[in-house]
Amino acid sequence: MDNVDLPLTLSEVTIVDLVSWIASGAMIFGGIVPYIPQYRQIKKTENAEGFSTYVCLALLVANTLRILFWFGVHFELPLLAQSIIMNFTMMVMLHLCTRVTQLNEMSTKRRAFLDFDHRYFWKWTKFRDYIQFMCVFTLIGGYITYMCLDYPVYVET
Numbered sequence: 001m002d003n004v005d006l007p008l009t010l011s012e013v014t015i016v017d018l019v020s021w022i023a024s025g026a027m028i029f030g031g032i033v034p035y036i037p038q039y040r041q042i043k044k045t046e047n048a049e050g051f052s053t054y055v056c057l058a059l060l061v062a063n064t065l066r067i068l069f070w071f072g073v074h075f076e077l078p079l080l081a082q083s084i085i086m087n088f089t090m091m092v093m094l095h096l097c098t099r100v101t102q103l104n105e106m107s108t109k110r111r112a113f114l115d116f117d118h119r120y121f122w123k124w125t126k127f128r129d130y131i132q133f134m135c136v137f138t139l140i141g142g143y144i145t146y147m148c149l150d151y152p153v154y155v156e157t
Contacts, residue, residue, distance in 0.1 A: 024078040027078045027079070027082055028078050028081045028082045028085060029082075029085065031082055031085075031086050031089075032085060032086060032089040035089055035093060038051055038093070039092070039093060039096060042096055042097065042100060043096060043100075046100050046103060046104065047100065047104065048096070048097040048100045048101055051093070051097060053093075053094060053097055053122060053123075054122060056090040056091075056093055056094050056097075057122050059086055059087075059090050060087055060090050060091075060134060061137070063082075063083035063084075063086045063087045063090075064083075064087060064134070064137060064138055064141060065141065066079070066080075066083045067080065067083050067084065067087075068138075068141050068142060068145045069145075069155070070083075071145055071146075071149065072145060072148075072149055072154065072155030073155050073156070091130070091131075091134075094127060094130050095127045098124070098125070098126065098127045098130070099127070101125075102125065102126075109125075110125045110126070111123060111124050111125050111129075112124055112125065112126065112129050113129035113130070113132045113133050114129070114132065
């Protein structure tokens with residue numbers, strides 16, 4: 001086996017480096033830890049009544065805005081990774097909640113994002129409606145971010 005030159009050898013790794021990597025890992029994955037037992041409970045009981053999907057909405061919007069902000073001001077990569085992983089986690093939670101709600105709900109009335117009925121905002125029947133909303137939100141936010149990247153008042157505030 002050839003000796004491969006690694007950018008960092010074990011003898012060069014300091015305790016500070018190790019603590020920094022562990023802290024970054026905790027920062028990246030720490031936000032999703034509380035949702036693991038909730039996911040398991042909802043899946044086991046097939047009941048999502050105790051979980052508010054509005055929490056998912058708030059976190060999806062906040063983390064998507066943080067991701068878009070990164071294109072204007074590059075902040076630490078662990079924070080960017082945290083936002084991406086949190087968005088993925090919230091979409092997984094929404095998928096489970098919509099599936100469980102469909103199983104338990106007797107109503108045949110479909111509520112969809114493209115109906116644009118404000119009374120049923122974020123109470124849609126199918127998971128794809130949440131995906132559609134997030135795509136539209138991200139595209140509009142991305143366009144605004146792209147158009148305003150040269151304006152310090154947009155990227156610095």
